[in-house]
Amino acid sequence: MKLNFRRIIAIINKEFIQIRRDPRTIALILMMPIMQLLLFGYAVSNNVDHVPTAVLNLDIGSQSRKLLSSFSNSQYFDLDYYVKSIDDVQKLVDKGAVKAGIIIPPDYSENIARGKTAQIQLVVDGTDPTTAQVILSSAGSITQVYSTEIVSQKIQTLTQGRKLSGVLDIRSRVWYNPDMDSVYFNIPGLIGIILQNITLMLTSFALVRERERGTLEQLIVTPIKKMELMIGKIVPYIIIGFVDLILAVAIGTLWFKVPITGNILLLFAFSIMFLLGALGVGLFISTISNTQLQAMQLSMFLIMPNILLSGFMFPRDAMPKVIYMLSNFIPLTYFLKVLRGIILKGVGIEYLWPEFMILVVFGVGVLVLAAGKFQKRIG
Secondary structure: OOOOHHHHHHHHHHHHHHHHHOHHHHHHHHHHHHHHHHHHHHHOOOOOOOEEEEEEEOOOOHHHHHHHHHHHHOOOEEEEEEOOOHHHHHHHHHOOOOOEEEEEOOOHHHHHHOOOOOOOEEEEOOOOHHHHHHHHHHHHHHHHHHHHHHHHHHHHHHOOOOOOOOOOOOOOOOOOOOOOOHHHHHHHHHHHHHHHHHHHHHHHHHHHHHHHHOOHHHHHOOOOOHHHHHHHHHHHHHHHHHHHHHHHHHHHHHOOOOOOOOOHHHHHHHHHHHHHHHHHHHHHHHHHOOOHHHHHHHHHHHHHHHHHHOOOOOOHHHOOHHHHHHHOOOHHHHHHHHHHHHHHHOOOHHHHHHHHHHHHHHHHHHHHHHHHHHHHHHO
């Protein structure tokens, strides 16, 4: 089939003119990536720190003050309230003024001095289980370090300062995200979500919008071939998707300070493959929808499972086995692995070629299916 590139360029120009005349589409293209990155970048975070905390210290010894210093010197707890009774702690928790309460009994320092087990009580607001788990984990780490220091001091005293051998020394290193900042995990995922949502939604309106306006029939009676019309409809959204990709990457690196440690050209190559698949799905939706409302509903029907099952919001390893198997059929799952691999780990094609092949097969397959449906619909 011989294609006339002048006619294709004419369709591309027509599509851009329609986009330029629609303020909602322009807002979607430009504002959606920025708003999603800013909102999700700050709001979707597993980092829980500066937890407002109440303190009930019934001990008058120095050890309780040292323990509280360990809590206040960490970034996790803000000791905002010092109260006089357990009822005061409960009132603060009930009205949401604090998320945790530290209760130190009267014999705390005395028990430590005698070498006995000293207990404290940590009260946590469990209405938000995620925050509660982080608070418990952080408090456990602080008390563990403090206990180790006490034991070390006693050992030094008993051995009169002699250094003991054979003591276990664990030195941990966290690769790729040393501060374990959830932004490093979320931003690459957001780039994939934005790329999928914008291209899928915009393309799903491409054909049905022409049909509603009555301009599709005018295009069909012209000498334009069906393949030329389809290419002319798709190319503008490939360009738009690429622009949004650059915008999202720029915000992620410049605003959120998430560095790209891998090859940026490889990132763009994978993104093009993913774009083709998203465009194919959008075009398929556009061919089976009769109205823009139907196209919107079908797009959302596909977008939500992709977000929930791809590993963007919830770890796939924690999913039930059946749901985990279903997530293997979602292309976004593989694209998120690629994004995090290139941006955070800096890995190359030698590690990511299986994901590349899956994205290629899906992208080409869906695009061919959509093209066949497209030509039947306008035929």
